[in-house]
Amino acid sequence: xxxxxxxxxxxxxxxxxxxxxxxxxxxxxxxxxxxxxxxxxxxxxxxxxxxxxxxxxxxxxxxxxxxxxxxxxxxxxxxxxxxxxxxxxxxxxxxxxxxxxxxxxxxxxxxxxxxxxxxxxxxxxxxxxxxxxxxxxxxxxxxxxxxxxxxxxxxxxxxxxxxxxxxxxxxxxxxxxxxxxxxxxxxxxxxxxxxxxxxxxxxxxxxxxxxxxxxxxxxxxx
Numbered sequence: 001x002x003x004x005x006x007x008x009x010x011x012x013x014x015x016x017x018x019x020x021x022x023x024x025x026x027x028x029x030x031x032x033x034x035x036x037x038x039x040x041x042x043x044x045x046x047x048x049x050x051x052x053x054x055x056x057x058x059x060x061x062x063x064x065x066x067x068x069x070x071x072x073x074x075x076x077x078x079x080x081x082x083x084x085x086x087x088x089x090x091x092x093x094x095x096x097x098x099x100x101x102x103x104x105x106x107x108x109x110x111x112x113x114x115x116x117x118x119x120x121x122x123x124x125x126x127x128x129x130x131x132x133x134x135x136x137x138x139x140x141x142x143x144x145x146x147x148x149x150x151x152x153x154x155x156x157x158x159x160x161x162x163x164x165x166x167x168x169x170x171x172x173x174x175x176x177x178x179x180x181x182x183x184x185x186x187x188x189x190x191x192x193x194x195x196x197x198x199x200x201x202x203x204x205x206x207x208x209x210x211x212x213x214x215x216x217x218x219x220x221x222x
């Protein structure tokens with residue numbers, strides 16, 4: 001009986017020690033797998049987000065239909081002028097697009113009672129924040145765009161006025177405002193229209209008028 005009790009006691013110790021070894025091995029094997037799985041998931045997520053961002057560059061050109069508004073501007077009418085320049089696009093997931101531009105933009109007005117047309121040439125920098133829908137090949141969008149502009153030339157009926165001219169001395173060099181509009185992208189072509197509200201006084205404090213411009217443009221992006 002004593003021999004049997006000893007044998008049973010020894011077998012119990014062997015089984016108990018083997019169970020402890022198996023449990024320890026399972027813990028060691030489980031922890032590295034969990035860490036590896038977590039790290040792989042993080043790397044895969046970062047790759048997916050960065051891979052969805054696109055960059056494009058292009059040219060845009062169109063026409064402005066410009067005028068001024070404010071006090072003492074009842075006798076003015078619209079004038080047309082060229083708008084053209086370069087653009088870039090940063091296309092984010094879910095339809096968001098960031099599109100800065102550098103443009104030559106001709107604005108001004110026609111004074112009907114004087115029979116004169118005054119045009120101001122600007123270097124304009126709008127920054128468009130766009131939201132675009134993906135509908136088949138045609139992608140419509142809407143946008144808002146704050147802008148800043150610098151006036152570098154004034155013309156009267158097509159003749160460039162000198163710096164000593166009265167009207168040139170009255171023109172404000174800087175203009176700023178906001179534009180809003182829409183359009184659509186198809187293939188590499190972008191068709192857009194916008195209306196711009198100028199906040200700065202275009203001429204002087206005694207003649208407080210501001211720019212109002214409707215623009216239509218077409219762009220090509222690569």
